[in-house]
Amino acid sequence: MDSIGVFDSGVGGLTVVAALRRRLPAESILYLGDTARLPYGSKSPETVTRYTRRNIEFLVERGVKAVVVACNTASALALDNLQLAGGMPLWGVIEPGARRAAEVSRGRVGVIATEATVRSDAYPRALRRLRPDLSVVSRACPLFVPLVEEGWHEDDEVTTRIAERYLAPLLAAEIDTLVLGCTHYPLLKAVLARVAGPAVTLVDSAEAVAEVVAEGLAAAGLAKPEGPGPVHATQHLCVTDGGESFKLVAGRILGDPDLPLEWVEVV
Amino acid sequence: MDSIGVFDSGVGGLTVVAALRRRLPAESILYLGDTARLPYGSKSPETVTRYTRRNIEFLVERGVKAVVVACNTASALALDNLQLAGGMPLWGVIEPGARRAAEVSRGRVGVIATEATVRSDAYPRALRRLRPDLSVVSRACPLFVPLVEEGWHEDDEVTTRIAERYLAPLLAAEIDTLVLGCTHYPLLKAVLARVAGPAVTLVDSAEAVAEVVAEGLAAAGLAKPEGPGPVHATQHLCVTDGGESFKLVAGRILGDPDLPLEWVEVV
Numbered sequence: 001m002d003s004i005g006v007f008d009s010g011v012g013g014l015t016v017v018a019a020l021r022r023r024l025p026a027e028s029i030l031y032l033g034d035t036a037r038l039p040y041g042s043k044s045p046e047t048v049t050r051y052t053r054r055n056i057e058f059l060v061e062r063g064v065k066a067v068v069v070a071c072n073t074a075s076a077l078a079l080d081n082l083q084l085a086g087g088m089p090l091w092g093v094i095e096p097g098a099r100r101a102a103e104v105s106r107g108r109v110g111v112i113a114t115e116a117t118v119r120s121d122a123y124p125r126a127l128r129r130l131r132p133d134l135s136v137v138s139r140a141c142p143l144f145v146p147l148v149e150e151g152w153h154e155d156d157e158v159t160t161r162i163a164e165r166y167l168a169p170l171l172a173a174e175i176d177t178l179v180l181g182c183t184h185y186p187l188l189k190a191v192l193a194r195v196a197g198p199a200v201t202l203v204d205s206a207e208a209v210a211e212v213v214a215e216g217l218a219a220a221g222l223a224k225p226e227g228p229g230p231v232h233a234t235q236h237l238c239v240t241d242g243g244e245s246f247k248l249v250a251g252r253i254l255g256d257p258d259l260p261l262e263w264v265e266v267v
Numbered sequence: 268m269d270s271i272g273v274f275d276s277g278v279g280g281l282t283v284v285a286a287l288r289r290r291l292p293a294e295s296i297l298y299l300g301d302t303a304r305l306p307y308g309s310k311s312p313e314t315v316t317r318y319t320r321r322n323i324e325f326l327v328e329r330g331v332k333a334v335v336v337a338c339n340t341a342s343a344l345a346l347d348n349l350q351l352a353g354g355m356p357l358w359g360v361i362e363p364g365a366r367r368a369a370e371v372s373r374g375r376v377g378v379i380a381t382e383a384t385v386r387s388d389a390y391p392r393a394l395r396r397l398r399p400d401l402s403v404v405s406r407a408c409p410l411f412v413p414l415v416e417e418g419w420h421e422d423d424e425v426t427t428r429i430a431e432r433y434l435a436p437l438l439a440a441e442i443d444t445l446v447l448g449c450t451h452y453p454l455l456k457a458v459l460a461r462v463a464g465p466a467v468t469l470v471d472s473a474e475a476v477a478e479v480v481a482e483g484l485a486a487a488g489l490a491k492p493e494g495p496g497p498v499h500a501t502q503h504l505c506v507t508d509g510g511e512s513f514k515l516v517a518g519r520i521l522g523d524p525d526l527p528l529e530w531v532e533v534v
Contacts, residue, residue: 036314037304042416047303047508115512146413149309158428165425241314245382267534 002224003028003236004213005064007055009038011246012145012183013070014253016093017235019210020068021254024217026224028234030064034266036240039145040073041114041182048116052078058238058266060084065222068213069093072182072205073114076122089216096212097179097205098126104201105177108135110170112192113181115140123181137173138181141166145184149245153188163188163195171196179203187253238264269491270295270503271480272326273335276305276318278513279412279450280337281520283360284502286477287335288521291484293491295501297331301533303507306412307340308381308449315383319345325505325533327351332489335480336360339449339472340381343389356483363479364446364472365393371468372444375402377437379459380448382407390448404440408433408449415451416512420458430455430462438463446470454520505531 004024006017010033017029032055034040040048052074056067066089069075075092084090101109111123118140127134143162152159170178178200180186186204193202217223224233235254239246242263251257271291273284277300284296299322301307307315319341323334333356336342342359351357368376378390385407394401410429419426437445445467447453453471460469484490491500502521506513509530518524 036310042512043303043508142417143410143413146410150409158425158432161425161428241310245309 002065003030003063003234004066004068005030005032005059005062006068006070007032007034007059008071008183009034009040009073011249011253012148012187014250015183015186015204015206016068016070016209018253019206020213021235023210023214024223026226026231026233027217029236030059030062031235031237032058032264032266033237033239033246035246039114040071041116041145042142043116045077045116045120048074049078049081053082054266056082056084056090058264060088066090066213066217068209070183070209073116076117076120089220089222091209091213091216093183093205093209094122094126096208097181097203098123098130100205100208101177101179101203102127102130102134104203105131105134107133108137108173108175109177109179110167110173110175110200111136111138111179111181112141112144112166112170112185113138114145115142117181123179135173137170137175139166139170141182144182144188148184148187149249154190156191159188159191160195163191167192167195175200177201177203180205236262238262240264240266270297270331271333271335272297272299272329272331273337274299274301274322274326275338275450276301276307276340278516278520279415279454281517282450282453282471282473283335283337283476285520286473287480288502290477290481291490293493293498293500294484296503297326297329298502298504299325299531299533300504300506300513302513306381307338308383308412309409310383312344312383312387315341316345316348320349321533323349323351323357325531327355333357333480333484335476337450337476340383343384343387356487356489358476358480358483360450360472360476361389361393363475364448364470365390365397367472367475368444368446368470369394369397369401371470372398372401374400375404375440375442376444376446377434377440377442377467378403378405378446378448379408379411379433379437379452380405381412382409384448390446402440404437404442406433406437411449411455412451415454416516420455422457426455426458427462430458434459434462442467444468444470447472503529505529507531507533
């Protein structure tokens with residue numbers, strides 16, 4: 001009844017759930033991974049908007065008090081067109097990530113994201129609105145999500161090669177800040193940090209969005225009090241397709257190999 | 268009214284359309300690419316079966332005379348559960364590909380495919396039914412489809428590295444025949460042939476299925492006569508999500524950069 005609803009196309013949004021748990025340990029979370037229709041990053045704005053609308057309806061029908069769109073593609077393409085009934089709070093990941101980058105950058109920001117997010121121009125627009133002096137270079141990295149799903153994300157030679165190729169134009173443009181504009185990418189942080197080098201600050205929107213949600217819930221009077229007593233927060237995970245690989249990666253992100261998953265149909 | 272209906276999760280099935288055009292130049296083709304829900308290869312049998320059923324219904328409602336499931340994953344997971352009303356012919360790609368491999372192999376067959384196809388064990392079962400003496404080794408190659416979609420498929424260093432890694436266990440098992448068990452993989456033929464070496468015969472199910480369709484239509488009395496007069500065959504392409512990359516790759520496969528696409532909704 002009083003959970004925060006979080007959705008993503010797949011498993012990547014759980015990096016946002018992990019950040020929310022650290023920042024707001026008293027809050028319960030209802031997660032929806034739309035695994036039957038992932039990935040969103042290669043699809044059109046119309047299709048992504050339709051899926052986003054239905055996923056949010058699902059969370060609202062389940063009685064959440066606020067919604068976090070933990071998918072960069074859905075945030076970039078669909079959020080402007082959506083408003084929740086009764087003024088229920090709704091957050092995406094673009095704005096918080098852009099805000100963090102604008103705070104730390106010395107002038108040149110690189111953005112890596114899915115094709116659809118890059119094509120939407122959502123990050124450059126948000127960054128320039130916050131700091132018109134920033135120069136922004138973007139690059140779509142369509143292989144990163146399947147590399148994470150393949151499990152080739154820790155210190156892997158092929159992944160390093162692909163990261164070098166994707167980051168080359170951004171490093172040539174001498175970026176000082178790199179926005180990880182897809183919720184899967186924090187799982188590649190070690191490789192990306194090594195390839196980008198020590199002069200580049202990595203910005204992970206998961207941490208940034210957790211901060212914004214904490215402020216927003218407090219401002220709306222919806223935050224759960226964090227008393228000194230025991231915490232009864234729960235995490236409930238729903239998926240539209242019950243793959244084993246989701247369970248595996250989810251267990252790694254949330255530090256619990258025995259996460260129960262509920263299969264749900266969202267069309 | 269008298270087209271052959273062909274569907275795939277995306278663009279890969281057009282390799283089957285190209286093979287059908289070469290083998291049956293008088294036949295018209297109605298193609299459906301379920302791009303809004305691709306890829307199928309990482310999804311569960313239940314989800315793939317549901318999508319397959321609806322895609323076939325769409326083609327039948329449009330009045331096709333026969334259906335080709337040009338997606339290996341859908342053929343492997345869903346075909347056994349489906350039968351068309353009125354005994355309309357229905358073909359998948361597994362059986363024809365397995366038949367061709369069983370004809371050419373000297374004893375050791377390798378199969379590369381999506382995760383779902385490999386997990387279904389459909390190729391090894393079909394191969395052993397045809398030739399119980401065959402030894403079969405399979406390997407899921409989840410990065411091949413996104414590599415093709417990225418356009419990194421001709422003489423690319425990263426693609427070659429990934430192919431080497433995927434094929435290593437098959438080459439160690441001394442395969443003499445390699446089944447390209449996903450309709451996207453023919454687009455990687457040059458890289459795969461180089462990595463596999465001259466001792467390995469590549470089997471492309473697209474060619475094999477075109478042969479089976481030609482025989483089947485003739486046997487059912489449904490084939491169009493190939494007269495000496497002009498040919499009026501048409502190709503009509505439908506997609507559930509209108510991406511630009513589909514158009515690009517489709518143009519390359521069918522040799523026509525200006526293919527008109529019809530957007531359709533299939534849920």
